[in-house]
Amino acid sequence: xxxxxxxxxxxxxxxxxxxxxxxxxxxxxxxxxxxxxxxxxxxxxxxxxxxxxxxxxxxxxxxxxxxxxxxxxxxxxxxxxxxxxxxxxxxxxxxxxxxxxxxxxxxxxxxxxxxxxxxxxxxxxxxxxxxxxxxxxxxxxxxxxxxxxxxxxxxxxxxxxxxxxxxxxxxxxxxxxxxxxxxxxxxxxxxxxxxxxxxxxxxxxxxxxxxxxxxxxxxxxxxxxxxxxxxxxxxxxxxxxxxxxxxxxxxxxxxxxxxxxxxxxxxxxxxxxxxxxxxxxxxxxxxxxxxxxxxxxxxxxxxxxxxxxxxxxxxxxxxxxxxxxxxxxxxxxxxxxxxxxxxxxxxxxxxxxxxxxxxxxxxxxxxxxxxxxxxxxxxxxxxxxxxxxxxxxxxxxxxxxxxxxxxxxxxxxx
Amino acid sequence: xxxxxxxxxxxxxxxxxxxxxxxxxxxxxxxxxxxxxxxxxxxxxxxxxxxxxxxxxxxxxxxxxxxxx
Amino acid sequence: xxxxxxxxxxxxxxxxxxxxxxxxxxxxxxxxxxxxxxxxxxxxxxxxxxxxxxxxxxxxxxxxxxxxxxxxxxxxxxxxxxxxxxxxxxxxxxxxxxxxxxxxxxxxxxxxxxxxxxxxxxxxxxxxxxxxxxxxxxxxxxxxxxxxxxxxxxxxxxxxxxxxxxxxxxxxxxxxxxxxxxxxxxxxxxxxxxxxxxxxxxxxxxxxxxxxxxxxxxxxxxxxxxxxxxxxxxxxxxxxxxxxxxxxxxxxxxxxxxxxxxxxxxxxxxxxxxxxxxxxxxxxxxx
Numbered sequence: 001x002x003x004x005x006x007x008x009x010x011x012x013x014x015x016x017x018x019x020x021x022x023x024x025x026x027x028x029x030x031x032x033x034x035x036x037x038x039x040x041x042x043x044x045x046x047x048x049x050x051x052x053x054x055x056x057x058x059x060x061x062x063x064x065x066x067x068x069x070x071x072x073x074x075x076x077x078x079x080x081x082x083x084x085x086x087x088x089x090x091x092x093x094x095x096x097x098x099x100x101x102x103x104x105x106x107x108x109x110x111x112x113x114x115x116x117x118x119x120x121x122x123x124x125x126x127x128x129x130x131x132x133x134x135x136x137x138x139x140x141x142x143x144x145x146x147x148x149x150x151x152x153x154x155x156x157x158x159x160x161x162x163x164x165x166x167x168x169x170x171x172x173x174x175x176x177x178x179x180x181x182x183x184x185x186x187x188x189x190x191x192x193x194x195x196x197x198x199x200x201x202x203x204x205x206x207x208x209x210x211x212x213x214x215x216x217x218x219x220x221x222x223x224x225x226x227x228x229x230x231x232x233x234x235x236x237x238x239x240x241x242x243x244x245x246x247x248x249x250x251x252x253x254x255x256x257x258x259x260x261x262x263x264x265x266x267x268x269x270x271x272x273x274x275x276x277x278x279x280x281x282x283x284x285x286x287x288x289x290x291x292x293x294x295x296x297x298x299x300x301x302x303x304x305x306x307x308x309x310x311x312x313x314x315x316x317x318x319x320x321x322x323x324x325x326x327x328x329x330x331x332x333x334x335x336x337x338x339x340x341x342x343x344x345x346x347x348x349x350x351x352x353x354x355x356x357x358x359x360x361x362x363x364x365x366x367x368x369x370x371x372x373x374x375x376x377x378x379x380x381x382x383x384x385x386x387x388x389x390x391x392x393x394x395x396x397x398x399x400x401x402x403x404x405x406x407x408x409x410x411x412x413x414x
Numbered sequence: 415x416x417x418x419x420x421x422x423x424x425x426x427x428x429x430x431x432x433x434x435x436x437x438x439x440x441x442x443x444x445x446x447x448x449x450x451x452x453x454x455x456x457x458x459x460x461x462x463x464x465x466x467x468x469x470x471x472x473x474x475x476x477x478x479x480x481x482x483x
Numbered sequence: 484x485x486x487x488x489x490x491x492x493x494x495x496x497x498x499x500x501x502x503x504x505x506x507x508x509x510x511x512x513x514x515x516x517x518x519x520x521x522x523x524x525x526x527x528x529x530x531x532x533x534x535x536x537x538x539x540x541x542x543x544x545x546x547x548x549x550x551x552x553x554x555x556x557x558x559x560x561x562x563x564x565x566x567x568x569x570x571x572x573x574x575x576x577x578x579x580x581x582x583x584x585x586x587x588x589x590x591x592x593x594x595x596x597x598x599x600x601x602x603x604x605x606x607x608x609x610x611x612x613x614x615x616x617x618x619x620x621x622x623x624x625x626x627x628x629x630x631x632x633x634x635x636x637x638x639x640x641x642x643x644x645x646x647x648x649x650x651x652x653x654x655x656x657x658x659x660x661x662x663x664x665x666x667x668x669x670x671x672x673x674x675x676x677x678x679x680x681x682x683x684x685x686x687x688x689x690x691x692x693x694x695x696x697x698x699x700x701x702x703x704x705x706x707x708x709x710x711x712x713x714x715x716x717x718x719x720x721x722x723x724x725x726x727x728x729x730x731x732x733x734x735x736x737x738x739x740x741x742x743x744x745x746x747x748x749x750x751x752x753x754x755x756x757x758x759x760x761x762x763x764x765x766x767x768x769x770x
Contacts, residue, residue: 002747002748002749004556004748005748005749005750007552007555007556008549008552008553008556008726008729008730009721009722009726011548011549011551011552011553012549012722012723012725012726012729013722013723014545014548014549015542015545015546015548015549015621015725016541016542016545017542017545017624017625017628018545018621018624018625018628018723018725019628028633028634033453033454035454035455035458037458039462061458063454063457063458065453065454079453079454079457081457081458081461113480113481113482115478115480117477117478134478135478136478136479136480138480138481140481141479141480141481143478143479143480143481144478145477145478145479147475147477149474149475164474164475165475166475166476166477168476168477168478168479170479172481199479201476201479203471203475203476204475205471205473205474205475207473211442214441214442215441215442217442217447219449221472221473223471223472223474223475223476225470225471225475225476254469254470254471256469256471256472258472258473260449260473262442262447262448262449264441264442264444264446264447266441266654271444271446271447275473277469277472279469279471279472281468283468285468285469287467287468287469289469289472295446295451297446313446321463321467321469323467323468323469326468354466354467354468355468360466360467366455377452377455379455383466385466401466403466405462407455407458409454441649443634
């Protein structure tokens with residue numbers, strides 16, 4: 001660009017009111033959405049379970065969302081969910097006398113969870129800020145959290161800086177099967193130890209987004225989360241062990257680095273999404289997550305469809321996840337001693353498969369059908385976790401989940 | 415030295431982005447170009463993966479806890 | 484705004500109606516604020532206070548800063564103080580101004596004569612500001628900003644200053660016709676406009692012919708006359724109307740140097756010289 005033109009162009013854009021601010025803007029419409037999800041885990045392989053509960057673990061979730069513009073530069077939104085869970089989940093994993101890895105499944109009760117979050121946001125021409133708060137309630141677990149976040153557009157609105165901080169407080173109150181304290185401790189040592197324990201969490205995020213060209217935007221961000229309190233799993237217990245079968249450090253600090261790309265392909269009328277996350281924590285877990293999505297739009301050029309704003313969107317997604325094991329992950333050898341842990345509470349151990357070295361693959365397909373101001377969504381996901389996917393050929397980790405998930409629901413803009 | 419190189423690469427990258435005028439940003443404002451196009455799906459994704467894996471968070475300050483992990 | 488204005492919008496009826504009302508209100512606001520015909524307009528108030536230092540509002544400051552930059556980059560050709568020359572030129576009576584009267588009048592013309600230290604202005608007594616050269620373009624840009632804020636796809640045309648939000652919803656560019664400078668009811672070229680703004684300046688808007696020469700209303704502040712060998716019309720494509728309009732106006736004043744100047748800037752343009760030969764870098768020419 002010639003110098004003359006550059007000076008004139010800059011001066012023209014400096015006139016107040018010349019720049020239309022498309023990015024940082026209060027939502028123009030209200031939105032309401034409902035989603036129902038059915039989640040079902042595969043059966044645990046019978047040969048590897050030792051006779052405990054084996055029912056398929058299933059969850060049904062109802063989700064609600066309502067967003068309303070308020071005044072000329074604010075918005076309010078409320079999001080809630082109601083979850084009911086049933087079936088067995090792995091309580092502990094061990095090596096039996098023959099050196100075979102077995103998992104003991106526990107619980108067949110029906111649990112329910114309800115959560116509700118509310119948020120208020122304020123919009124300026126090149127910035128926005130939000131404050132959020134909410135809670136989650138279960139019979140044996142209550143959590144509250146609150147946070148603030150903001151973003152600022154700089155560099156001709158080409159660059160967006162964003163940041164946030166949140167604080168959470170959880171209280172654990174595991175169900176106790178015995179009214180007598182001594183019996184509780186003897187039979188349900190994990191739950192006994194966790195009684196009335198709590199967890200504090202503080203999390204900070206900072207990110208930067210950059211417009212690359214008319215069709216491309218990228219972002220990168222880092223976060224640090226510190227959790228402190230009773231982080232062991234109260235239900236991972238072995239009756240007769242005296243001490244809980246799961247003792248984790250009382251704090252954990254997690255660092256993440258994430259990058260993302262959104263690129264619109266005008267020739268295909270589709271958008272490519274790519275997200276990568278790396279995570280490292282003080283439990284020696286390192287994980288990486290890659291997610292790719294393709295948002296393919298179809299708008300049939302048929303009279304009544306055009307008039308009624310009928311459009312379709314098909315979204316295939318793949319996700320790959322891999323993690324290393326926590327330094328205290330260990331499968332107790334019941335061939336050596338049963339129970340393996342009897343009195344030692346000074347060192348950390350857990351056989352939670354979620355702390356093992358494994359990988360997971362997931363494929364997802366969504367269909368969104370838009371009609372006037374309504375959108376109907378249908379999504380299916382298949383998720384499979386396996387040590388081999390995490391390049392771990394040497395260990396077996398029964399209890400890693402594989403599941404199907406189906407969601408459907410309606411969005412409405414008004 | 416490594417960080418200098420990284421900074422230089424970043425600067426070169428940012429200056430390589432010629433300004434996209436506001437009127438050229440219609441595409442970027444599309445729903446399917448947003449960081450999380452479906453609010454409820456994102457929430458449930460975070461919830462499910464958080465309860466099945468040792469990892470969580472990444473794109474914002476971590477949210478509230480639950481008894482699922 | 485001195486010419487036909489139209490909006491072409493795509494969107495839901497309610498949103499489109501609201502957008503049209505907002506656009507109308509904005510154009511009226513600017514027309515009222517910068518009208519030189521209304522004694523009570525903001526511009527007239529500024530002109531009435533000539534001789535005294537005055538503080539101008541931020542919108543006017545932005546426009547005056549832009550005009551100042553245009554003045555510098557055009558070696559003094561783009562000048563918002565040439566309005567007083569209207570008192571000696573009479574396009575209706577088709578006659579040249581009296582030389583003495585013109586010389587007298589030129590003493591009251593010249594951006595360099597006023598003191599402009601944004602946002603403070605001292606306009607020497609007897610001088611006048613005429614924002615006609617930037618306000619119509621600015622109004623088109625403001626309407627476009629409203630379209631963008633409303634999330635509406637569309638084309639704005641304020642008497643020949645055209646700007647689009649982007650391609651049409653089907654992804655196609657907007658076909659924009661460029662008027663023939665002599666047969667002004669005919670289209671001389673088609674331009675597919677997918678982004679940005681198009682402004683045209685021509686000698687056919689207000690003019691008279693005398694002794695085989697055409698005298699148009701775009702006057703050089705140094706001579707008080709229209710540019711020598713000025714193009715018949717110049718169309719320029721740029722990011723916004725303000726910029727495109729100023730470039731087209733400067734090109735008209737540059738006369739025979741218009742084409743080489745536009746080419747040196749690297750902006751897409753289409754130019755008809757006085758013999759109607761076409762030069763330029765865009766458009767599907769029909770003639």
